[in-house]
Amino acid sequence: MYKIEQIDSGVVAPSGFFADGVSAGLKSDNQLDLGFIRSEKPSTIGAVFTTNRMTASPIKKFRKDGVVETDFILVNSKNANAMTGEAGVSDIEDIFGELESSYKLHNPVMSSTGVIGVRLPKDKIIAGAKSFNLNSRNSDSFSRAIMTTDSYPKEIAFRVTLKSGESFSIGGVAKGAGMINPSMATMLAFITTDAKLSNSEIDNLLQSEVRTTFNAISVDGDTSTNDSVFLLANGESGLSGDSEAFREALQRVMKHLALQIVSDGEGAKKLVSFHITGAGSDSDAEKVAKKLGDSLLVKTALFGEDPNWGRIASTVGTAGVDCSEEKLSIAYEDVIVYDKGENLFSDEVENRAYQVMKKDRFTINCDLGIGTGEFKSYACDLGYEYVKINADYRT
């Protein structure tokens, strides 16, 4: 019916989009730290934001303005512009006011990541933004400019070709490398498409697809002050995004970026899926999957490559959902270690489970044996590097 193929160029893969990053002196050593995405024609825009009550200023401003259409997103790293009060919002207005002399912008939007509680260095940002080449198509520089503790840039794009031969594209860039996944280590994602979508279509799509992607690597509803996922649609392809093809492509973009974030967990070496089945409901399965992905004891056991299924079982028991030791089964990939009350550990089984845990990517399967509820979460291991990065981060 339709074909989805991966293509290059991240957020500038869809026609009509431009992006780049510059060094504005926010990071040291002339690293890229300020970027933009520009849409030739105004795009419809929608977003999902953090549930943190201490919402950052750029999100306050977006909501205050009720932005539904824009042609410009400005993104800085090193400063979250959070806990900065009304001044934080007017700083954004000042920046865009200054840029008016250089650029004609339609409802420009700002997004920030970095340290909390410090006012934006407006002058540096204004000077940096004035040095943008607005006709550049450099998604890689944009993705590097928004990195904080990320160890690599994260981008992806797909072209979707319909049976008619017509095609549209969708591309995305994200930053984030939190171990306890978006939790406070800000996660930002920017997705562009040349398909045509209304504002409410965008909001509905993001709300529904975020659950199994960006929110499947999150836990506890813990989110940073700045977490944001934006989707811009400029309609240049002439094709509607209200289709199964678009939804699938969007899901692939979001899943890819989400897994890149968790793989880039601070100091992490492993990407582990917790696949919960047999729960009383999908929501129960989600609670268990996220509880496992959040458990320090589980994450350190992943780091230690220790097939310590007792920690898995105990964590399942704390998720607050219907479960029992007589019905639970646990497997490392296909190596069943505990089956409905029976401990299957032997030296041989333990060794096979250990071989699974030595891999960089694997799945831990838990069947609760109760219903048909299912969910998959994603986590990384937690090792010494995490402590090092986070003990030293601010200074």
Next chain:
Amino acid sequence: MYKIEQIDSGVVAPSGFFADGVSAGLKSDNQLDLGFIRSEKPSTIGAVFTTNRMTASPIKKFRKDGVVETDFILVNSKNANAMTGEAGVSDIEDIFGELESSYKLHNPVMSSTGVIGVRLPKDKIIAGAKSFNLNSRNSDSFSRAIMTTDSYPKEIAFRVTLKSGESFSIGGVAKGAGMINPSMATMLAFITTDAKLSNSEIDNLLQSEVRTTFNAISVDGDTSTNDSVFLLANGESGLSGDSEAFREALQRVMKHLALQIVSDGEGAKKLVSFHITGAGSDSDAEKVAKKLGDSLLVKTALFGEDPNWGRIASTVGTAGVDCSEEKLSIAYEDVIVYDKGENLFSDEVENRAYQVMKKDRFTINCDLGIGTGEFKSYACDLGYEYVKINADYRT
């Protein structure tokens, strides 16, 4: 009205109690690993247990028997007897059955801590228990026998002298050293008193005092499969425990043991209180205090001695309670760093906050500026040692 003074001897401080520990070969190197508390006359007993659905066998057995009175508690380390099914419960029955030939026991109770999913080494435990000197009064050996990753034994006792000159005593022993506080690193506590209490008085007292003590170092309702707090009252003093004096003494015992557990957090160097005031309710304050105590980013900042108040603010924002950046204030001890929307950080203030964080014990104060709700939680820092201990624990 009454006088409370600290005395020696832990759980054997109250008259009529005996305790000791032996090496039963569960731990290596002839370390103490099996202990008992004995009451000359049967004591009334009550307990609060884990909320984990995967309840360990000793707790199942206690509930199944509906124990309200006992003269003997047997405690082993190295094996949790959890996720062991019905066999785990009958193993306990077998052990006490074998001991009948040596000792006359009245409703004996067992408590366990250690690895999950492995059957108890019954023969070792039986042989070890048969070597007990039931007339020993060695609370220290008992407290060492129940240690797992604890780096020191935890015990305390108080004598309470009433205006009349009469007195009763209360003593306690605990084990636990979890960083994410009881969470899965089992917390066991055994409290004895020669005051007289009914079963329901014990249950009510434990339920009400656990909230600000053992549960103030816990988080998220995460508890291990084995967490238990027992209180035994033998009435030997002839005085009632239904008094303000008893409640205060019990609270002091529980608070002391709880703080010893958090101070012994795996690899921890600091004991930090999060004192939340001005919340909409005590329950809101509790949520915020526990969220802070649970945050990896906050704990690693404590380890790094970084007065990174942005992480505090952001964590407050995720607690799911009414709060706003315009009303929040944050202080390290008396050093106010953020006050109702205003960032008070200067080099001097930052340095003063840093001096606070260099201490081994300090309080971080957060006033939400909304109501009169208050709660205090306790946490330790999280450093490299935590990862090392937990990556290597089982093997």
